[in-house]
Amino acid sequence: MSIRNKLKEREEARDKAAQGAGGGINAGLPEGVTRYVKLGQELKDGKTFVPLAEPDMWFFYYVHEDGQFSPREVYVQKHTCLHSPHAAPASKEESPDLFDQYVKPNGSVCLSCRAKAKRKLYFMLPVYDPEYGTWRVLDLKEFHAGKLIDDYDKLEKAAKKFNKDYTLVGDAVVIRKTADGKSYSMESGELDEATLEAARAFIGSPEINYEELANFRDEADIREILEKATDGHVDKSVLLNF
Structure with a gap:
């Protein structure tokens, strides 16, 4: 074979x-339903979720991908950069240092970094989906994550005026596409207490396996991707020496 x-x-x-x-x-x-929320489809008219972590604790990772939308062309197949964390930050205090460790490409760890493939930052927002009674994730490009973090902070800041200990983690929000269709927004939502209690049981759950969600590939898979990449979009000479 x-x-x-x-x-x-x-x-x-x-x-x-x-x-x-x-x-x-x-x-x-x-x-037909996956752990990954189908952003364009499921968020079109807005959907209620319960955030299971604050932004400082969201899992982040890097992806190598290159292409264009119109006309649709893929130059480098999307795949997870091996120079990425395998778990979410253990604490808010650890988060900035962990981020700094991975912000730059590392060719000694990742063949795609060494081949100078485009590298982009993603975040996973863990949520409870009351429609299915379990956890899911919003897999977000950096731009979209930034928009949701801005809304998250505004909602939490407003609520803290009345309750200084309030947190949006474990409370209901509605996430939807923005009016211009270019990103996503977050606003306060409503769920009954029983549903919120069910959601809170997943906060910090080891069941949410980010290493598996990020789908790290081995070197053989990555080598195959780089070999198939459009010439000029990666440095294929590294394939001879790595």
Whole structure:
């Protein structure tokens, strides 16, 4: 069997595991629903969630990807940068230092960094989805995460005027597409106390496995991606020496 077939089998195995086979990441969700909220589809008219972590505790990671939207072209297939954290910050105090550790590419750790593939920052906002009674994540580009963090801070600041100990973590919010359709917004929402209590049980839960959610690939997979990348968008000479 060729290496290409072997790699295809590995890809299919990952997809099968993600769909819940053998207790995969989407286990327990209805067919067709994933842990990742479908931003464009599910947030179109607004949807109520319960944030499970404050912004300083959101998992962040980097992605290598390159392409254009119109006309749609992919120069470098999207994949997680190996020079990324494998877990969310353990504390608010740790968060800035952890961020600084990964802000620059590291070619000694990640082949795509060494090949100078474009590298972009993403965040995962963990939420409780009352529609399905379990946790999910909003996988957000840096720009969209920044918009939601701004709204998060405004909501929390307003509430703290009446209760200095208030936190938006464990409370209801509505997240929706902005009017111009270019990003997302967050506003206060409403849920009954029983639903909020169910949501709070997932705060800090080890069940939310960010390492699995980020789908880190091994070097063989990444090498294959870089070999297939459009010439001029990565330095393929590193494939001969790494």
